[in-house]
Amino acid sequence: MAQSQQTIACAPIVEPRKKNTGGLIPWRESLAKQLILDRLSETVEVADLARACALSRSHFSRAFKCSTGLSPQDWIRQQRLARAKQLIQSTDMTLTQISLECGFCDQAHFCHIFTRSEGINPFAWRCRMVRSLTNLKPGSMPVCQG
Structure with missing residues (x-):
């Protein structure tokens, strides 16, 4: 019994890989980034980016941050x-x-x-x-x- 506990204690803990959900699909992420880069010298409104991606502003902002690790304004x-x-x-x-x-x-x-x-x-x-x-x-x- 003591030996089986020791074996269990030495076994590596493998966490199931979490699926990255909630981010932008690749074409939307590429579109948003390209729009930002094309308009870098101008005022870039998050609402305009969301509209181009056919998403609400809040959903776009959450998904963009999930995909890039930064809010749209921070990425800009x-x-x-x-x-x-x-x-x-x-x-x-x-x-x-x-x-x-x-x-x-x-x-x-x-x-x-x-x-x-x-x-x-x-x-x-x-x-x-x-x-x-x-x-x-x-x-x-x-x-x-x-």
């Missing part, structure tokens, strides 16, 4: 920040131009959201990126502009 914000980082690194656009291109209402809002996300303001982040790139290119001078 994440995409805007990713686009801003790409523009900061690859263009000489001002931070004001970048903020508007990425759908932020103004540079102050962009700087606030960027700093909250990255722990550093976008100007300092740009300077850090330029310095890291110039370390790869001998003789280059970093030029940091807002």
Whole structure:
């Protein structure tokens, strides 16, 4: 009896795999993400995304979060920040131009959201990126502009 209890105690516990239910079906998730990316520089309303997916706003929001792990607004914000980082690194656009291109209402809002996300303001982040790139290119001078 003691041996059978010991065997049971050593057996790995296998939990049944839960089916991921409640998320968007793939075509709806792709559609919503593509609409967001296509309109990143504009105001993106969750109600418009829900309507495009033929769902109520609340059902769409719950399903989107279930599928992506983020609310629609958080996913939009994440995409805007990713686009801003790409523009900061690859263009000489001002931070004001970048903020508007990425759908932020103004540079102050962009700087606030960027700093909250990255722990550093976008100007300092740009300077850090330029310095890291110039370390790869001998003789280059970093030029940091807002």
